[in-house]
Amino acid sequence: MNTNQAEKSIGIVNPKTLGFDQPLLLDSGVTLESYDMCYETYGTLNQDKTNAILICHALSGDHHAAGYYDLKDKKPGWWDNCIGPGKPVDTNKFFVVCPNNLGGCGGSTGPLSHNPLSGRSYGPDFPIVTVRDWVESQARLADKLEIEVWAAVMGGSLGGMQALQWSIDYPKRVCHAIVIAAAPKLSTQNIAFNEISRQAIMADKDFHEGRYTEYSIVPSHGLKLARMIGHVTYLSDGGLHARFGRERLENNARFGFNVEFEIESYLRYQAESFVERFDANTYLLMTRSLDYFDPAQNNNNDLKLTLAQTSAKFLVISFSSDWRFAPSRSQEIVRALTDCEKDVTYSEIKSEFGHDSFLLPIPDYHRLLHAYLGKI
Amino acid sequence: MLIKNLRREHILVANWIKKGSRVLDLGCGDGSFLAALRTEKQVSGYGIEIDPANIEACIKNSVNVLQTNLDNGLHDFENDSFDYVVMSQTIQAINKPYEVIDEMLRIGKEVIVTFPNMGHWKCRLQFLMGKMPVTTHLPNTWYSTPNIHMCTVRDFNNLCGEKNIDIKSRTFLDTHHNQVIGMQLLPNLLAEIAIYRLNQPLDSQKSDSSFA
Numbered sequence: 001m002n003t004n005q006a007e008k009s010i011g012i013v014n015p016k017t018l019g020f021d022q023p024l025l026l027d028s029g030v031t032l033e034s035y036d037m038c039y040e041t042y043g044t045l046n047q048d049k050t051n052a053i054l055i056c057h058a059l060s061g062d063h064h065a066a067g068y069y070d071l072k073d074k075k076p077g078w079w080d081n082c083i084g085p086g087k088p089v090d091t092n093k094f095f096v097v098c099p100n101n102l103g104g105c106g107g108s109t110g111p112l113s114h115n116p117l118s119g120r121s122y123g124p125d126f127p128i129v130t131v132r133d134w135v136e137s138q139a140r141l142a143d144k145l146e147i148e149v150w151a152a153v154m155g156g157s158l159g160g161m162q163a164l165q166w167s168i169d170y171p172k173r174v175c176h177a178i179v180i181a182a183a184p185k186l187s188t189q190n191i192a193f194n195e196i197s198r199q200a201i202m203a204d205k206d207f208h209e210g211r212y213t214e215y216s217i218v219p220s221h222g223l224k225l226a227r228m229i230g231h232v233t234y235l236s237d238g239g240l241h242a243r244f245g246r247e248r249l250e251n252n253a254r255f256g257f258n259v260e261f262e263i264e265s266y267l268r269y270q271a272e273s274f275v276e277r278f279d280a281n282t283y284l285l286m287t288r289s290l291d292y293f294d295p296a297q298n299n300n301n302d303l304k305l306t307l308a309q310t311s312a313k314f315l316v317i318s319f320s321s322d323w324r325f326a327p328s329r330s331q332e333i334v335r336a337l338t339d340c341e342k343d344v345t346y347s348e349i350k351s352e353f354g355h356d357s358f359l360l361p362i363p364d365y366h367r368l369l370h371a372y373l374g375k376i
Numbered sequence: 377m378l379i380k381n382l383r384r385e386h387i388l389v390a391n392w393i394k395k396g397s398r399v400l401d402l403g404c405g406d407g408s409f410l411a412a413l414r415t416e417k418q419v420s421g422y423g424i425e426i427d428p429a430n431i432e433a434c435i436k437n438s439v440n441v442l443q444t445n446l447d448n449g450l451h452d453f454e455n456d457s458f459d460y461v462v463m464s465q466t467i468q469a470i471n472k473p474y475e476v477i478d479e480m481l482r483i484g485k486e487v488i489v490t491f492p493n494m495g496h497w498k499c500r501l502q503f504l505m506g507k508m509p510v511t512t513h514l515p516n517t518w519y520s521t522p523n524i525h526m527c528t529v530r531d532f533n534n535l536c537g538e539k540n541i542d543i544k545s546r547t548f549l550d551t552h553h554n555q556v557i558g559m560q561l562l563p564n565l566l567a568e569i570a571i572y573r574l575n576q577p578l579d580s581q582k583s584d585s586s587f588a
Contacts, residue, residue: 334442335452338422341398347431347443364428371435 009076010042010084010091013067015107018144024137030127037141038107039063039099042083043091045147052147053089054138055079055098056155056162059286060278062106065098081361088369097145102137103129103285111281112213124210128285131293135165139173151376154178156358157325158286161293164333167310168295174312176376181322181358183329184303184336185294190324193233194287197226201280210281223280224271231270236321236354303336313343315372317365319357320350345372377411377437385549385569389462389488392573393417397459400484402446403466405430407439421458447471453483462488468523477539486544487574495528495564512551513568529564532572542575
């Protein structure tokens with residue numbers, strides 16, 4: 001981190017871990033007897049405990065949302081541009097909590113963890129957890145942190161789905177739900193992309209039915225491919241073109257299949273660094289959780305009926321060039337909310353960066369968050 | 377924000393709105409109209425805006441605002457879902473005013489429309505001089521104006537007639553936002569702003585109440 005970055009950031013942060021012994025019955029019917037939740041907090045909880053914000057992470061995120069672990073870190077947490085002193089999620093005002101989701105690979109119990117029943121790591125035996133299960137585990141974390149009511153629960157993409165689920169499952173514990181670049185359920189096309197990603201991982205010869213850690217290897221080819229597919233779909237055609245165009249590393253074609261275009265080089269670099277920090281079983285699990293998310297399912301597929309039970313105020317945000325979680329999907333949420341006369345504000349932010357926009361410091365977007373959180 | 381601090385045209389409209397009603401404000405600007413109605417008349421509802429700066433202002437006024445392009449329609453709202461649908465000086469800037477009025481009448485039990493009157497004598501005078509009108513109320517030149525569907529009081533009356541819309545009442549304001557008697561007699565010549573209260577066409581049958 002350089003001095004400039006340090007000034008604007010929350011600074012050095014430390015992850016914490018809490019153990020939970022109370023068994024957690026999952027949607028799948030499987031019970032997780034005990035588990036750890038790894039999380040970070042920024043800012044200070046006020047005396048009345050009314051200033052807590054829960055940040056829910058997306059598919060490839062974790063609990064390290066802001067700040068640095070070490071002065072030598074090249075990059076801060078994944079949402080550092082949004083969380084910190086004076087930033088939209090202002091840590092001078094709010095107490096921010098960001099947990100790593102169960103089944104993740106950042107420190108909370110997941111496929112890489114030791115399975116007490118088998119004596120080896122869970123690997124593919126780790127049960128598939130759903131968005132509802134995550135909300136339940138986060139609620140228990142809130143209990144331990146003595147946070148009865150969240151001032152806001154917020155997140156983008158899969159994180160936005162968790163915010164929505166929170167408002168449904170714990171209406172009295174959420175004052176504001178900030179649902180960004182999300183959808184009430186995945187589209188067929190989204191499930192299709194997830195399936196292609198999973199196939200890429202599972203077809204890797206190093207996958208070993210998900211027990212690759214026992215062979216001291218990772219299915220890196222498959223995971224890289226999955227990441228590349230994901231990454232391209234999280235950006236937009238226009239955004240990719242603006243950034244890379246048809247630029248080549250060298251002027252002339254080499255008539256082979258090695259890296260020649262800038263975009264190829266970029267994708268390979270992204271994939272390479274992803275494999276270093278992410279677990280293939282977690283990727284499978286998270287994409288499945290996305291596929292399963294459908295809170296209206298138990299209410300006759302009636303989203304209006306499902307959201308009628310909420311009492312939070314909503315801020316729903318979408319991005320114009322996001323084609324994986326298109327604005328029309330956010331509008332489905334908004335329509336259900338307005339149909340049941342809930343408090344909701346909706347904005348479609350102009351952006352050429354596709355689904356990934358929710359992670360970027362787009363001025364209109366951050367001004368909006370700043371204004372909204374400033375009124376809480 | 378209090379009603380008395382609103383602009384004159386909004387004060388008039390606010391006086392028509394019943395306590396505790398649900399209001400949809402199309403082109404709600406910074407949301408001050410809805411904020412005042414909420415404070416003094418316990419009104420609920422939403423503002424519709426397209427401009428990001430206004431969205432931010434609405435949020436700061438704690439007004440529920442939905443960023444929607446009116447030209448893309450109001451199909452997300454159910455029939456009769458609001459007691460009032462209000463559109464202040466916005467109709468002249470949308471692509472399909474003819475269709476939007478139908479939509480407003482569909483989702484609102486009562487519709488209130490205000491618009492700048494192109495029939496005002498100052499506009500006519502400038503037309504006579506062979507120019508597109510630029511007045512205090514229509515300050516933009518022809519090449520920079522967002523107003524693409526200007527009309528006169530007579531034009532609007534004709535539209536209501538054509539659509540068989542029930543005009544509940546109407547009133548008119550001058551440059552200083554006063555209601556002068558003469559203006560009520562010769563509105564198309566003397567009024568700068570027209571305010572119409574509309575009800576659904578007498579012969580209308582909304583789809584959910586149709587006996588077909």
